[in-house]
Amino acid sequence: GDSVTQMEGPVTLSEEAFLTINCTYTATGYPSLFWYVQYPGEGLQLLLKATKADDKGSNKGFEATYRKETTSFHLEKGSVQVSDSAVYFCALRISSGSARQLTFGSGTQLTVLP
Amino acid sequence: DAGITQSPRYKITETGRQVTLMCHQTWSHSYMFWYRQDLGHGLRLIYYSAAADITDKGEVPDGYVVSRSKTENFPLTLESATRSQTSVYFCASSEWTNQETQYFGPGTRLLVL
Numbered sequence: 001g002d003s004v005t006q007m008e009g010p011v012t013l014s015e016e017a018f019l020t021i022n023c024t025y026t027a028t029g030y031p032s033l034f035w036y037v038q039y040p041g042e043g044l045q046l047l048l049k050a051t052k053a054d055d056k057g058s059n060k061g062f063e064a065t066y067r068k069e070t071t072s073f074h075l076e077k078g079s080v081q082v083s084d085s086a087v088y089f090c091a092l093r094i095s096s097g098s099a100r101q102l103t104f105g106s107g108t109q110l111t112v113l114p
Numbered sequence: 115d116a117g118i119t120q121s122p123r124y125k126i127t128e129t130g131r132q133v134t135l136m137c138h139q140t141w142s143h144s145y146m147f148w149y150r151q152d153l154g155h156g157l158r159l160i161y162y163s164a165a166a167d168i169t170d171k172g173e174v175p176d177g178y179v180v181s182r183s184k185t186e187n188f189p190l191t192l193e194s195a196t197r198s199q200t201s202v203y204f205c206a207s208s209e210w211t212n213q214e215t216q217y218f219g220p221g222t223r224l225l226v227l
Contacts, residue, residue, distance in 0.1 A: 004156075032214055043118075043204055043218030044157070051214070089156060093214065101147075101172065102216060104156040 002027045006090050006105035013080055013112050021075040021108045023064075023090035031092040033057075033066050033073040034102070038087040047075075047088070080112045117141075120205050120219040128227050133192045135222050137205030143217070144210035146188040148172075148180065150201040151221070157204065163188055195226045 007022040025031065032051045036044040048057030053068035062077045073090060090105040118139040127133050137146065144165050149157040149172075159172030161180040169180050177199060179191045192199055202223050206216040 034214075041220070043206075043220050044216075045218070046215050049214060101159055101162065102157075104149075104158075106154055106156040 002031070002092060002094060002103045004090050004092055004103055004105035006088075006108050008106075008108070010109040010111060013110070015082055015112055015114050016079045017112075019075070019077040019080045019084075019110070021088055021090075021110070023073045023075065023105060025071050025073065025090075025092050027071075027092055027094060029094050031094050033064070034091040034093070035062070035064055035073070035075050036089040036091060036104075038089065038107070040086070044089060080110075082112045082114050085110055085112045118205060118207055118217055118219040120203075120222050122222060123220065124223050126225045126227065127195050129196060130194050133195050133224065135190045135192075135203055135205075135224070137188045137190070137219060139186055139188075139205075139207045139217075141207065141209070141217075142185055143207035144185070145208040145213060145216075146182065147206040147208075147216065148178070148188070148190045149204045149206065150174065150199075151204060152201050160190065160203075192224075197226050200224060200226045 003026045005024050034049045035047040037047045038044045048059040050057040050066035056065045064075045087107045089107045091102045121136045147162045148160040158174045163169045163182045166185050202221050204221045205219040208216045
């Protein structure tokens with residue numbers, strides 16, 4: 001079945017450090033890929049998405065490129081801030097059939113220290 | 115309030131009791147979803163609904179019941195709560211025309227003793 005594998009956390013960085021959170025996927029068909037973010041005490045919010053190979057999603061300084069050849073969608077940010085502390089979830093969605101569900105990875109906790 | 119709301123935000127119950135978690139959205143989104151979030155598992159889909167009176171099972175439906183008599187409401191019922199159902203439950207919704215993006219509620223933290 002479809003699945004998403006994320007690097008395990010927690011990840012702790014100093015402010016202004018470079019961030020990479022790895023995400024790889026297994027899917028039949030051609031999925032859309034997403035990064036969702038969950039701030040403390042809140043529900044998930046869509047951070048960025050890419051719907052086809054080589055697409056780059058970007059938002060709030062975060063970027064991720066859909067790499068079909070390596071089945072990856074790694075999240076990057078050049079300079080993290082304390083306010084980026086959150087749990088980040090990689091997800092995929094297969095756009096076929098009647099069950100258009102999101103499949104989530106297990107999440108990566110990021111803590112940014114001042 | 116506009117958006118998607120869940121109630122209660124926190125609930126403590128005992129094994130064997132029936133519990134209903136409420137979800138309400140003001141956007142008239144067609145799709146609604148229930149997920150549970152457990153450490154190490156991320157979010158797992160319990161049930162979803164494509165429209166009023168249309169529901170379907172997700173990955174982990176056992177022990178849960180849903181209904182959707184109105185587009186804006188999607189309650190989740192634990193008929194006889196078990197300790198393994200201790201979790202954080204999230205409701206989400208999405209538009210028919212933009213199913214790529216789901217909007218999540220703030221979650222309900224449930225403890226079953």
